[in-house]
Structures are given as structure tokens and as C-alpha cells.
Amino acid sequence: MNLQGKTILITGASRGIGRAIALKLAQAGGNIAFTYLGSNQVEIEETENTLLKLGTKVKGFYSDASDFSSTEQVINDVIQTFGSLDVLINNAGITRDNLLLRMRETDWDTVLNVNLKSAFNTVKASIKTFLKQRSGSIINISSVVGIRGNAGQANYAASKAGMIGFTKSIALELGSRNIRANVIAPGFIATDMTDHLTEALQETWEKTIPLNRVGLPEDVANCALFLASDASSYITGQVIQVDGGLLT
Ligand code: NAD
Numbered sequence: 001m002n003l004q005g006k007t008i009l010i011t012g013a014s015r016g017i018g019r020a021i022a023l024k025l026a027q028a029g030g031n032i033a034f035t036y037l038g039s040n041q042v043e044i045e046e047t048e049n050t051l052l053k054l055g056t057k058v059k060g061f062y063s064d065a066s067d068f069s070s071t072e073q074v075i076n077d078v079i080q081t082f083g084s085l086d087v088l089i090n091n092a093g094i095t096r097d098n099l100l101l102r103m104r105e106t107d108w109d110t111v112l113n114v115n116l117k118s119a120f121n122t123v124k125a126s127i128k129t130f131l132k133q134r135s136g137s138i139i140n141i142s143s144v145v146g147i148r149g150n151a152g153q154a155n156y157a158a159s160k161a162g163m164i165g166f167t168k169s170i171a172l173e174l175g176s177r178n179i180r181a182n183v184i185a186p187g188f189i190a191t192d193m194t195d196h197l198t199e200a201l202q203e204t205w206e207k208t209i210p211l212n213r214v215g216l217p218e219d220v221a222n223c224a225l226f227l228a229s230d231a232s233s234y235i236t237g238q239v240i241q242v243d244g245g246l247l248t
Helices: 016-027 041-053 068-082 105-133 154-177 199-207 217-228
Strands: 007-010 031-036 058-062 087-090 136-141 179-186 239-242
Touching (some): 016 031, 016 217, 031 041, 087 105, 087 217, 136 154, 154 179
């Protein structure tokens, strides 16, 4: 699964799953552009330096994934700096959990904008490049919660379910031009996003996972590498769960 000469853009890759994907794809020879927002400078420099040591081209962009014009600017900069865009990975995501009864309108809007509108923004801004190239792999990071729903996460689950509908639709629209679009639906993955959950809750989750452990960011990165590479060239419109069997 060689990505030599390919340019990959990953949103929200200063830490967690996005960072693990960046490392895995750079190890496979890919050139990495990534965005971040609200992360500390140390995290970003660490990510950039670790990637640079792998010998590929790397650039980080401070950009809000929910903002269309900022995203368009990043895509233009990436194409100018790297000369192409081959793989687009929509990973940026947030949670604002609450029962619907207590959920504020801003919690709904912010989550939908960051998690779902962001995917529209990047795909819309890069579509002409993909069409001209007659190739491209789009990978959208959803969640098992987008398939099953989850109490206390109506906004998050709706955004992640929306991502699945969006991905399947563009897979149908763009397949004839050799542009693929797939979803990864992670289960419980150990990152900052899940770190705030109580130990008791984490243990409860762990017990319900058939493979008997929480997932690691690298588990998701392995799947992203497959979908980014030509090894998956006949796969589009699919949702791949990386969840240890949690939702089976
Ligand atoms: P994380 O909080 O560790 O990292 C999120 C990343 O997104 C950070 O780099 C942050 O800077 C970036 N980000 C946040 N808002 C942004 C914005 N507006 N613009 C640009 N970047 C922004 O989370 P994670 O666990 O690594 O999650 C990554 C993705 O995986 C998310 O989409 C999340 O919903 C999804 N996911 C995570 C889990 C899990 O258990 N951790 C499970 C299923 C799905």
C-alpha cells in the first residue's frame, strides 16, 4: 500500500485519530497536508516534526473546517504547494453532548457545522481538481453512533449519520470519474475525545466490545491507509466499521 507521490489532506490532524492517520500515510510515502483548530502549539509542532522525520512533504494549516471560504483557501494552497490532491480525509469532529431536553440550539448548530458541513466544504472545494485528474479517494470519518444513534448525542449522531448519506451520494455521483468515497465508522477509540468519560463508563464500553479492548487511533489509521491506497480501487460508497465488533 504505497502512497509515494500522492498528496493527502486530513482535517483536524494535530492529535488523536487524525494524527495517527497522518503518521500512517506518511510512513507509506504520502505527502501530508493537515488542518487544525484550537490545538496547542506544542501538539502541532510535535505532529509536524514527527511527520517531517519520515522524509515526506508536510504542511499544517490553521483553518476552521466548518468555514467554507477558509477551507477553499486551504485547498487552493495545498494544490499550489503540493501540485496535486489525491486523497481527502474528513476527520475534524467535536462533541457537545447533552440530552435533547437540555441541548441548546448552538450545541446543535456547532456540531452539525464542524462535523458535517465541513465535509461538504472540502469536497465542494476540491471536486474540480478530482474531476480534472479523473481520480481521487475521499474518506469520511463517521462513527458507529451515526449508524445506531446514542442517547445524549442527538446532534453528534445526526452529523455522523448525515456523513454516511453524503458519502454514499457523492460515491454515486462521482464513481464514473474514478473518484471514490467511503466512510470509516470507528467505535470506542482512546483519544482526547473519549478521555473525559469516567473510568466506570469506559470499562462498561470495554465489556461490550467483542474483541475485549478499546480501539487505538492506529486501528482507524490502518483502515484509512487501505482506503487511501490503490488496494481499495474497486471499493466505493461503503461504510467500514472499525469497532472491535461493538456494533454487530
Ligand atoms: P480529538 O478531539 O482528539 O481530535 C479532533 C481533531 O479535530 C483535533 O485535531 C482538533 O484540532 C480538530 N478540530 C476540531 N474542530 C475543528 C474545526 N472546526 N476545524 C478544524 N479542525 C478541528 O478527536 P478524535 O477522537 O481524534 O476524533 C477524530 C474523528 O473521529 C472525529 O470526527 C470523531 O467524531 C471521530 N470519532 C472518534 C471516536 C472516538 O472514540 N474517539 C469514535 C468515532 C468517531
